[in-house]
Amino acid sequence: MPTRSLRSRGRLARSFYDRPTLEVARDLLGKVLVHGVGTRLASGLIVEVEAYIGEADPACHASPGPTRRNAPLYGEPGIAYVYLNYGIHCLMNVVTERAGTPAAVLIRALEPLEGLALMRRRRTRGVPDVALCRGPGNLAQALAITLRQNHADLCHSSLTVEDHGHGIGRIAWTPRIGIRVGTERPWRAYVVGSKAVSGHQQRAMSNER
DNA sequence: AGCAAGATTAGC
C-alpha cells in the first residue's frame, strides 16, 4: 500500500502549540504521537500528560532561568524538548507558548497504535502491550526517542503529533507525579479509564473539562 | 575540578 503523506495523516500545525499550556495539555489527550517513517514508524494515542509552566514553576526546568540545557523551553512552540533523566531515561516534552515564554507539556503515556513489533523489540522482553508506552521513559524507548530528537520541530520532522480523530472519554486533573517541588499544582491530566496511564489514577481532583 | 541532584524504571 502507498505511504500516506505526512500532511494527510493530520499533523498538528504550529498554531496548536502556540496557546496557553494547560489548553495544549488538555488537547494533546486523544492525539497521536508519531516517530519514524515507513517500516520504522511507531505511534500511540496520548493518554497522560503534565504541564510545566514558566520560571515561577519550581518543577519546571526553566525555574533557574535560561541555561544551555533548558534552551528549547524558550524556543518556538511545537519543538521537542528531550532530556536525560537519572542518567538513564529520555523524557519528551512538547514546547508551548510563544518563543521567550518557557513552558512545555511532558508526554507521560500512550496507548500503542502502530509499530507494535518495533516497540516490543525496543522494550524489555515480556512487557504486556498495554504497558509498552506507559511512563515517560518507557514511551521514549518504545518510539526510539533519544537526545538526538531534542529540539526537533514537530511541524517538520519525523517526530510529530497528529490528529486521527480519536474520541476520548473524561479527563481527570491531578498533581504532577515524580517531582519533589511544585506538587500543589494540579497540572497532570489523563484519560480516565485508560489502561496505559502510569501512576495512581485515584488521586483525581477534578474530572470535568 | 569536584559534586549533588534528578519530571524513572526494573529487579530484588
Next chain:
DNA sequence: CTAATCTTGCTA
C-alpha cells in the same frame, strides 16, 4: 525499596 547511570549547573 533501591541501584543504575550521566548530564547539568553550582561551588571552590
